[in-house]
Amino acid sequence: MYQTQRFVNVIVSQLFGEYIYRMLALMTAMIFLTISNSSFALAPNPGANLACPASSTKGIFDNSNYTKLKESFDTNTYQPMTSTSSLSIPLKIKMTIEDINVNTSGNNTTITGTSANPAMDINRNFKDLTSRSDITLDFQNTGNSDSLYLNNVAISAFDIDKSIGSNKTGWDDLVSITGITRNNTKIKGTFQRLSGSSVIELANGLQTSSTNASFNCTAALDTNCQGSVLFSEDIRSVTFSYTNTNNVTTPTSQRFQFRVDSYCYTPQYTFSGIVFNDNGGITDANATNANITTGPYANNANYFNGIFDSATPNAEAGIPSSTVELTHCTNGSVYGSQLVDGSTPTIGQYKINVPITTISGNTNNLCLVEKNNNTGNVYTIRTNSNKKVIAFANTTYHYPDNNFGKVIAANVALVLKKAQYINNCPTTLNYTDPAINTSGNNDPRVGFSSASINDLVPGQCIAYRITATNRANIVISDFVMRDVLQKKGVNGAQVTSVLANPPLSTTDYNAAENPAIGANGEVKTRTLTINARNNRVFYFNTKYGTTANP
Structure with missing residues (x-):
């Protein structure tokens, strides 16, 4: 029995040693496999490979910008962004999140990924099928705070997966990514197919194509759950709308991540001003008074001077129903136009943004022309010309205070x-x-x-x-x-x-x-x-x- 026992012990010892060896080998293989997989955890967005249009600059979103996006969200302010491009791009971004029917607890907004590949990480505690989070990135020019239009904007979203319980609890992610163009049109980003990704595009957004009840990507920035898009048109903002498909009726806490891959910036010129009532703050009831010694016209330096005076006393206001066009002074070609704002506090104001490519070769012959669209034609008297010649300079991108003064007939000079x-x-x-x-x-x-x-x-x-x-x-x-x-x-x-x-x-x-x-x-x-x-x-x-x- 003893020998037998010794023999058995020897066998057990040998088997245990072989087990340890195999476990070590397996762990080593898993380590190498993990290393191999991690190098492919983030798939490049194909749209980021496109060349920029002529006269444009390529911008690669710097990793430090994700900290700035987080600060922007925390402080509700625009933060200047850094690009790896050798040329400066005057971009600042404000990130806002509108939560619709989301629980007030169990939510956080952080940065995930690695130092080499960071991303914004949005965690929200949804209440029901109507719950949604809209994450918006608004672009502005750091120089003048005007809307900044970018093209070839490449964006990637991550963690688009699902985990559906038998009673339809859990999540089944649905993400739409849209942008706002120069004419205020909402457009969808063009879906970029990725090798190794289960994410597909349907009519209402991006979702996983897996037919399993559970297809959960637990690793950050996993290619399996990555969806990438490209905006080839000029856009001034991007919105990620994150919700669930109808496969889930009782959602739980959910997670969404995104990265800004790259973009192109074409320098643009801004022409702005106001169409205003040059009445020096004089009411219509006093308009016919011809006394320049006493009364409302006496010592009123603001009246009928062709200059917009917004400071009190005798403050002037904008007037609606005009269109301002940026034109070729000689042949009348129109490069951009805008109907002036029709409501307070920006009534009468206009702002025309045009990329350099639009006016290339015609920069020495630019005019702003104000046209009256008011069928009642109330403001019939002009206090300055309705056509302004622009003193253009290639390095000047903002041309403000191109103002057009008008008054009613009773306010005639x-x-x-x-x-x-x-x-x-x-x-x-x-x-x-x-x-x-x-x-x-x-x-x-x-x-x-x-x-x-x-x-x-x-x-x-x-x-x-x-x-x-x-x-x-x-x-x-x-x-x-x-x-x-x-x-x-x-x-x-x-x-x-x-x-x-x-x-x-x-x-x-x-x-x-x-x-x-x-x-x-x-x-x-x-x-x-x-x-x-x-x-x-x-x-x-x-x-x-x-x-x-x-």
């Missing part, structure tokens, strides 16, 4: 007021005599008045005082005042009026361009200038042939 004075046609008449220039006079037989005239005596004259007031803060040039003397039988006139003494002022009138004393015709001033916030007064005397009302 030039106001003409006519007063009349009945006189006996003297050879000389002192038009500026204070006795006939009394403020508020209602009797045209006493002095100049805006009151109507009745019962004119035959042979009497009517002198006219026309005050041209420039209420604006800009000069009115090329001003000409015209007044056609009435002639019997023309436009219903019952009498003919003729020019009377005293002779016209040679400072204001050219005798060769006006009727002679005793003749009918058009009274016309020289071409004159009326300085900003100033006026000029013109006089002439006329004689009527009957007592009919003039």
